[in-house]
Amino acid sequence: MVSIAVGTGGSVFITGHGVAIADEFELSPGITLTPEVPRQTASFGSTVSQLPAHAALLVMETVADFSIRIEHSDGGEALAVKAWNALWLFSLLSLAFRAPIIPLYSYAKGRGFAVANRNLMIRPRPKVLEPAAESLAWAAASVGRFDAVLADRRFRTAQRYYNNAHDLFDDDAKIMLLWAGIEGLLGVDAEISRRIALHAAILLDGTPDEKMATYQAVKKAYAARSKVVHGVGMDQAALSSAYDFASGLLVKVLRKIVDLGRMPTMAELDRVAASGSLSS
Structure with a gap:
């Protein structure tokens, strides 16, 4: 089951696999691609609550390449809605780079981790794509149109x-x-x-x-x-x-x-x- 962890702060990370992000890149207001990848080992042992999901998370951490950081000043429900809708941005990135790019898990301070992919068994992609500037630019320019055709x-x-x-x-x-x-x-x-x-x-x-x-x-x-x-x-x-x-x-x-x-x-x-x- 896909879920998004939203804590007491104003940001959520959704990690992904399929492209290496060297520097932060703003996709749209409050939506940033970042090389930062939250991991349990770096988060004081925070875990998900169910054993199958926890096992899946351990595997997902080994292939996580980047994160989408979602921010909303109101936090709470407004942040949760924005983070849930941001799952579609992995599809937009797939179109931008012409290769499958997938979400893995989410992390929020004060809440911990949650699996953000229906597949608990992730098959690593053959190669991690190096992002081209024009692909990132296309993605940023296409956010509104992508939302419309969805x-x-x-x-x-x-x-x-x-x-x-x-x-x-x-x-x-x-x-x-x-x-x-x-x-x-x-x-x-x-x-x-x-x-x-x-x-x-x-x-x-x-x-x-x-x-x-x-x-x-x-x-x-x-x-x-x-x-x-x-x-x-x-x-x-x-x-x-x-x-x-x-x-x-x-x-x-x-x-x-x-x-x-x-x-x-x-x-x-x-x-x-x-x-x-x-x-x-």
Whole structure:
């Protein structure tokens, strides 16, 4: 169960894994990325109350890379609400760095620790990303737009699918969940592979040649998705490649929607697709 520890002070730390933060960076007022990571050994033996959660916390401490520090001068309930909403900022960071970045646990002075991830068994990421200045700048500039599109169920569901896919053990299961997110954003009906590829090419930026390459790549990748869903055998190299492509595509589409600040409708994408003309 996810919970946030809020004590008597005016700040809460939520630790994360997936990116190394060298210096403090203000994401928005009262929300700061910091290299400071509270740990039980550095906090006079404070613990969580339940044994399974305590065991999970001990493991999480070994992979914690950074924290989000949430501050509110009123403390109490106002701080708790702000800290709870800040859990979505790990999703925003995932889009900013184009890789999964996850919350681990929270800490508040006077309250101690609480597990902030539904998965008690955390799978360490293959590598810790070094933050690029432009990625941090994009995240800070996108906070408001990200909050706006979170109100749309399709975006929120696709973002959850992206977040959850990377914790699955098998690449075929990851591929199915990632494509479920892509389909939810780009539309599912007749001639699905062509329509998804077309909508992806329309939505994503690029030259006409780059958009055509996107269209062809998405159609090819969707064929791999269909093989996975229908149980057609694929070797591990092909599965890994299909997983990487689906993960990258879903991040690109989610980022573009954040940049737009709204969810485009299927009719809008179809209208753009139908508005072109051939020339002699």
